Amino acid sequence: MQNDVPAQPGFFPGVxxxxxxxxxxxxxxxxxxxxxxxxxxxxxxxxALARENVLRGSGGPFGAAVFEEESGKLVSVGVNSVERLxxxxxxxxxxxxxxxxxxxxxxxxxxxxxRPHVLVTSxxxxxxxxxxxxxxxxxxxxxxxxxxxxxxxxxxxGPVFPASYQYLEDRGIRIVRGLLAEEAQEVLRLYQxxxxxxxxx
Ligand SMILES: [Zn+2]
Numbered sequence: 001m002q003n004d005v006p007a008q009p010g011f012f013p014g015v016x017x018x019x020x021x022x023x024x025x026x027x028x029x030x031x032x033x034x035x036x037x038x039x040x041x042x043x044x045x046x047x048a049l050a051r052e053n054v055l056r057g058s059g060g061p062f063g064a065a066v067f068e069e070e071s072g073k074l075v076s077v078g079v080n081s082v083e084r085l086x087x088x089x090x091x092x093x094x095x096x097x098x099x100x101x102x103x104x105x106x107x108x109x110x111x112x113x114x115r116p117h118v119l120v121t122s123x124x125x126x127x128x129x130x131x132x133x134x135x136x137x138x139x140x141x142x143x144x145x146x147x148x149x150x151x152x153x154x155x156x157x158g159p160v161f162p163a164s165y166q167y168l169e170d171r172g173i174r175i176v177r178g179l180l181a182e183e184a185q186e187v188l189r190l191y192q193x194x195x196x197x198x199x200x201x
Contacts, residue, residue, distance in 0.1 A: 020085065020098060023058040026077055036072040039142050042120040043180045045074070047144060050092070050122040050187045053079040054196060061153075061191035064092035064121035066100035066109075069140065075117065076100040082199050093121050093129035097136045109137030118142065122184045123150050124177070127158030134168055141168075142176035144184025153188045154198035 029049055036042045042065065049063025060080035067074055078095030082088055096119060101107055109117040118140040119133060124147040133141050147157040165175055 018087070020081075020087075020090065020095065022077065022095070022099070023053070023056065023079065023081070023084065025052060025056055025058070026079065030074065030077055033074040034072065036067050036074055038072075039120070039176060039179055041072070042067050042118070043122070043142060043144055043184070045077075046092075046120045046122045047180065047184050047187060049077055049079050050184070051190065053092075054187060054191045054194065059084050060155075060199070061187045061196065062092040062121070062123050063187075064096040064119060066096050066117050066119050066138065069116040069118050071115070075103055083197065088200070089128065091126065091129050093119060093125055094132050096121075097132055097138070101136070106137075108135075110139070111137070116140070120179075122187060123147075124157065125160070126156075127160050127164075130160055130164055130168070133173065134171065139172065140174040140176070142179045144178070144180050145188055146178060146181060149181075149185045149188050153192045156200055 036045065046063045046065050050061050053059045053063060054061050060082060062080040064078045065074060066076045076096050076099035078092040078099065080092045081090040081095060100109060100117060104111065104114055116139045119138045120142045123145045124143045125133060147160065150157055169175060
């Protein structure tokens with residue numbers, strides 16, 4: 001079929017590559033990948049990523065990381081990059097899961113031969129991220145600040161219901177709620193104090 005409208009840069013199909021990248025400063029957080037034995041150790045990293053993202057002005061107040069469950073090895077990190085990358089899907093959790101799957105070379109972290117993985121995130125996941133968790137192959141998720149804390153700052157977390165969690169749990173995904181919640185909420189307040197933008201209110 002003939003289309004008489006020529007492709008233009010900036011419009012699909014002129015744009016056929018989407019690049020997903022971490023801010024350069026995250027390299028300082030991934031230099032040491034061992035020793036994250038406890039959930040608290042892992043959550044402190046996620047919160048530190050969230051805080052640094054705010055202080056550096058590279059995105060929203062959310063950080064996440066994927067670890068090998070038993071060894072505590074850090075597999076990947078993510079920080080909210082919605083505005084930096086101009087992409088509404090670039091939540092910290094989605095980024096961390098994407099990089100973990102890239103590292104594993106698989107669309108699921110439950111692929112044969114892979115060890116169990118856990119996603120640790122500084123804030124309760126939004127509707128999109130909870131869905132991403134379901135398909136990711138992680139066997140456990142731990143979150144810090146509750147969705148109410150994100151909502152208090154102005155972020156809409158979307159349609160997440162008790163049944164949503166039950167759905168995941170019924171499929172063998174264990175959930176740790178409110179881990180180091182106070183420290184995690186502190187980053188949300190910091191973002192608010194600094195006048196950070198709310199991109200999905
Ligand atoms: Zn999200």
